[in-house]
Amino acid sequence: MKNRLNILLGGLGLFALQGCKAPQGGQARQPNVIYVFPDQYRNQAMEFWGQEGFRERVNFRNDPVHTPRLNDFARESMVLTSAMSNCPLSSPHRGSLLTGMYPNKSGVPLNCNSNRPISSLRADVDCVSDVFSGAGYDCAYFGKLHTDFPTPNDPQRPGKYVEDRIPAWDAYTPKERRHGFNYWYSYGTFDEHKNPHYWDTDGKRHDPHEWSPLHEAGKVVSYLRNEGNVRDPKKPFFIMVGMNPPHSPYRSLDDCMEQDFNLYKDRPLDSLLIRPNADPEMAKAESARYYFASVTGVDRAFGQILDALEELGLDENTIVVFSSDHGETMCSQHTDDPKNSPFSESMNVPFIVRGKIKPRLDDLMLSSPDIMPTLLGLAGLSGSIPATVQGHNYAPLFLDEKADVVRPTGALYIQNLDGEKDADGKIRSYFPASRGFKSSHYTLALYIDRDSRKLVKSLLFDDRNDPYQMNNLPLEENKDVVDGLCAEMGKVLKEIDDPWYRERILSDMIPYGE
Numbered sequence: 326m327k328n329r330l331n332i333l334l335g336g337l338g339l340f341a342l343q344g345c346k347a348p349q350g351g352q353a354r355q356p357n358v359i360y361v362f363p364d365q366y367r368n369q370a371m372e373f374w375g376q377e378g379f380r381e382r383v384n385f386r387n388d389p390v391h392t393p394r395l396n397d398f399a400r401e402s403m404v405l406t407s408a409m410s411n412c413p414l415s416s417p418h419r420g421s422l423l424t425g426m427y428p429n430k431s432g433v434p435l436n437c438n439s440n441r442p443i444s445s446l447r448a449d450v451d452c453v454s455d456v457f458s459g460a461g462y463d464c465a466y467f468g469k470l471h472t473d474f475p476t477p478n479d480p481q482r483p484g485k486y487v488e489d490r491i492p493a494w495d496a497y498t499p500k501e502r503r504h505g506f507n508y509w510y511s512y513g514t515f516d517e518h519k520n521p522h523y524w525d526t527d528g529k530r531h532d533p534h535e536w537s538p539l540h541e542a543g544k545v546v547s548y549l550r551n552e553g554n555v556r557d558p559k560k561p562f563f564i565m566v567g568m569n570p571p572h573s574p575y576r577s578l579d580d581c582m583e584q585d586f587n588l589y590k591d592r593p594l595d596s597l598l599i600r601p602n603a604d605p606e607m608a609k610a611e612s613a614r615y616y617f618a619s620v621t622g623v624d625r626a627f628g629q630i631l632d633a634l635e636e637l638g639l640d641e642n643t644i645v646v647f648s649s650d651h652g653e654t655m656c657s658q659h660t661d662d663p664k665n666s667p668f669s670e671s672m673n674v675p676f677i678v679r680g681k682i683k684p685r686l687d688d689l690m691l692s693s694p695d696i697m698p699t700l701l702g703l704a705g706l707s708g709s710i711p712a713t714v715q716g717h718n719y720a721p722l723f724l725d726e727k728a729d730v731v732r733p734t735g736a737l738y739i740q741n742l743d744g745e746k747d748a749d750g751k752i753r754s755y756f757p758a759s760r761g762f763k764s765s766h767y768t769l770a771l772y773i774d775r776d777s778r779k780l781v782k783s784l785l786f787d788d789r790n791d792p793y794q795m796n797n798l799p800l801e802e803n804k805d806v807v808d809g810l811c812a813e814m815g816k817v818l819k820e821i822d823d824p825w826y827r828e829r830i831l832s833d834m835i836p837y838g839e
């Protein structure tokens with residue numbers, strides 16, 4: 326009952342904030358929500374960042390990509406310049422997205438595979454979809470999930486994993502682990518982009534042999550049209566779409582659409598890898614053509630969903646978000662690791678929100694755990710945000726630039742690695758290898774030794790004056806800056822009960838308070 330009252334008040338609050346009148350003869354209709362998040366899609370890979378109205382607001386050059394639909398969408402939306410994936414790796418981000426918690430509490434500190442029983446989305450907490458479901462929404466999940474520990478539960482081959490290699494990465498999520506999603510068309514993780522597969526609501530497997538983002542867009546459009554009577558048209562809907570591209574491998578036309586590849590195939594690599602910190606001589610450089618082709622294909626798939634919303638008259642009352650799980654270094658920073666680092670190519674993700682919001686840009690440093698409470702707030706459900714949520718609800722700021730909201734001073738950076746293994750080779754703990762803090766001015770990351778827990782490496786960049794992070798500053802020559810960042814980092818690590826706080830790691834540098 327309390328929940329229902331909160332939902333009602335929350336819904337009315339949304340309309341009050343916007344100065345809108347609820348429709349006559351009844352309460353305001355709850356908005357639909359669609360959250361689209363491709364994988365490994367960096368914020369820089371959107372063409373509009375180079376266009377008037379946007380380029381003056383960021384200190385990086387956009388990648389030379391063609392994203393016509395996102396360009397138009399951004400002009401109708403609130404666009405964040407500085408949204409961060411705190412633990413820029415697939416499963417940990419997704420765990421935070423779904424639970425509103427940091428990886429130390431979400432159940433997902435590491436990428437999920439069958440060797441890591443300690444990394445699996447918690448069944449005992451309310452996820453964003455549980456809350457929407459409880460508020461009367463139909464909830465649908467499409468595409469890549471990658472938050473479950475794979476178990477031998479293949480619905481077509483009882484007693485077996487859904488893939489034969491071990492460790493198994495892909496997973497089937499049974500009904501009892503779907504957290505309020507009553508429509509399902511999903512898989513764990515699988516990288517044959519033109520040969521994807523999905524398990525539907527009833528566990529039936531589908532192998533559509535179509536480039537996965539376009540296939541998923543088609544399924545979403547079908548859901549919106551309610552083909553097959555898959556949703557209750559009287560209910561609002563909450564849809565999440567986890568597209569896998571622009572994910573690796575980026576090496577052939579098996580990975581992207583040829584029409585998109587043709588836009589990039591004849592361009593010299595140094596005209597594609599234009600960031601000053603990129604090295605077009607790296608072995609991976611050829612991948613840039615496929616990466617950007619995948620970006621353009623995702624743009625088209627996203628556009629198909631937008632077109633269907635308009636055609637069905639649903640665009641007015643639907644909040645649409647475009648984001649990603651983390652970025653991709655793509656030959657920047659001389660690393661082959663596309664993610665899991667504090668570099669802006671890895672951490673800075675798209676975050677664009679359309680629907681009942683005045684179009685504008687904002688430099689809010691949104692963190693992964695903030696997404697769940699903010700989505701709920703935008704839908705008028707701020708009263709239903711579970712107490713377990715560690716992130717903050719920034720919905721008031723989306724609705725009113727001048728809202729009385731305390732902005733974050735930055736975003737935490739988190740890198741976890743495998744910890745101890747048991748006799749069977751299963752990972753039983755995780756090693757919190759690095760913590761850092763990214764403010765609007767600086768990026769700091771501190772790395773520790775596994776055994777001594779002493780500092781072994783640091784990264785410190787003056788992002789304002791060195792936006793491509795080419796000059797790693799020595800900590801000792803920048804003591805005031807480091808002290809300031811460590812003070813902010815210590816506060817957040819304590820607030821979220823992180824292992825670094827619990828073990829007082831580097832307490833000679835990081836003030837943890839009591």
Ligand code: CA
Nearest residue numbers: 364365415650
């Ligand atoms: Ca990922």
